[in-house]
Amino acid sequence: MCGTAGMFVGCAAVSFCPRTLLAPKPAPVPEGDEYRSPFGSWYERSSVRVAPRRVLGDGDGARHFFSPDMVAVARHPLVERMPPGVFREVLLQHLYRYLDFTAKLEYLVVNRTVAGIAHGSVGVELPEEMRFDALKIYCDEAYHALFSADLARQARDLSGVAPVLPAEPFFLRRLREIQEGSPQEFRPLVELVFVIVSETLISATLADVPVDETVVPAVREVIRDHAVDEGRHHAYFASFLRILWGQLDERARDFTARVAPSLIDAFLRPDFDAVRAELRGYGLDADEAEQVVAEVYPDEVVREFFRTTAHQTVRYFHGLGVMGRPGVGEEFARLGLVDGAV
Ligand SMILES: [Fe+2]
Ligand SMILES: [Fe+2]
Secondary structure: OOHHHOOOOOOOOHHHOHHHHHOOOOOOOOOOOOOOOOOOOHHHHOHHHHOOOOOOOHHHHHOEOOOHHHOHHHHOHHHHOOOHHHHHHHHHHHHHHHHHHHHHHHHHHHHHHHHHHHHOOOOOOOOHHHHHHHHHHHHHHHHHHHHHHHHHHHHHHHHOOOOOOOOOOHHHHHHHHHHHOOOHHHHHHHHHHHHHHHHHHHHHHOOOHHHOOOEOHHHHHHHHHHHHHHHHHHHHHHHHHHHHHHHOOHHHHHHHHHHHHHHHHHHHOOOHHHHHHHHHHOOOOHHHHHHHHHHHOOHHHHHHHHHHHOHHHHHHHHHOOHHHOOOHHHHHHHOOOOOOOO
């Protein structure tokens, strides 16, 4: 059930999960950190329980599959001068990548950790209600993976355009690299912190598409369904981070503080390789594809996106006092997550 048994390979030995090594004698939940469940109306409000299946209609083929304002390459002159069908396909391929990212994030990463929380094998002492709520998140995330795969299949069938996807999304590759570059004892902690940052970042990435009425309704509705659920997950994992922090020893805290900026970066950084490969597929040569990526994703634009999107997540880490640790504030600043050194 966790990364130490082989990244992204299921482990049957959950009861021997090495994550329990994180805290051999878990401390009780600190006073003042009592858990207030954000799932009180989950049975009446969660998408998996109450939202209808979102279905593409016959007229949707003529609408945008994703918001053009959010697909930077679609606005580049080298792309704009291509035949009209390419613009439509650029938006469609962006939707495919987004849905693939979402489904794999949910079932390959988040739900592995959430299952461990529910099972009690993540090495963190939690209130019973928090372990129970993890099962609700597990259901939510499974449904997010399902509606993402469902919508991708519908879009493919309606458009007749096959998805062009990387073998592995960028965030999975980076997460594995960060784990492999970490001391063995902290590798399970890397995945746990990645889930905390992704669950507190994702709601900020879901805000814009639902209001763009040029986008097909089913896409907007799926993203809105997801955003509503992720609001609850955000609150849960903000609490989880405080409780985890209270139970880590000084070395583990130091490691967590140092690895958090890279994990935020891994989640937020656009999949440049996938975009380059897509552009080559439209007939651009390697230099032209590189030019498009460099011009639509200049460093200052990427850093501004990071800083605004990660604002809340960075605040949570700031609240734990991580910025005062040697080199940590500088690392947050180096990756563009805060303005200047903290
Ligand atoms: Fe989700
Ligand atoms: Fe979530």
